[in-house]
Amino acid sequence: KAGVTQTPRYLIKTRGQQVTLSCSPISGHRSVSWYQQTPGQGLQFLFEYFSETQRNKGNFPGRFSGRQFSNSRSEMNVSTLELGDSALYLCASSRGSMMGEKLFFGSGTQLSVL
Amino acid sequence: EDKVVQSPLSLVVHEGDTVTLNCSYEVTNFRSLLWYKQEKKAPTFLFMLTSSGIEKKSGRLSSILDKKELFSILNITATQTGDSAVYLCAVEAAGGTSYGKLTFGQGTILTVHP
DSSP: OOOOEEEOSEEEEOTTOOEEEEEEOOTTOOEEEEEEEETTTEEEEEEEEETTEEEEEOSOOTTEEEEEOTTSOEEEEEOSOOGGGOEEEEEEEEOOSSTTOOOEEOOOEEEEEO | OOEEEEEOSEEEEETTOOEEEEEEEEOTTEEEEEEEEESSSOEEEEEEEOSTTOOEEETTEEEEEETTTTEEEEEEOSOOGGGOEEEEEEEEEOSGGGTTOOEEOOOEEEEEEO
């Protein structure tokens, strides 16, 4: 069974640009969550999608947005990039049908903003 | 606001040593505590604990939760160089606003020397 797949693995952008990251969950998983990991703040929750609907959102500015498609694949978009957006962006999937399910993480997209 | 604190932040041991990693938490309406191991990029699931005093065990790794004192420990016996990684502790709250959301600690960096 294939794991959570994130593309691209690495990305370099400049301030002011926008970026789109992609996440394909484990087959049969309908919930996708996104996290930002930085050395200073650790892993922080961005948002969660289930059946194309955002069910939960963390404390990030509106420049961070996401969506989920009917096949459960998810994309995350960051507009007007800032230097502080440089981070490892991880997505995680679960069946999502109930609370308390463990999350399976992908290998992440390493974003560098210059 | 939910909070997770891990200690120590880093630890250096030699192969064969036993290590204990600590995790204390404050969370409104606790549901579960999870341990992940992060090597390179993707955090991999180790344990989920929901009941106090019950030990979860997998090979040389074990973990226990104390819901009264609000902490958990992760023990690794007979450490090997392959145990070198960042160990992450996370808590999940109950309730509809918690879908996909884990609150993580800063992590403990474990280095095992041959």
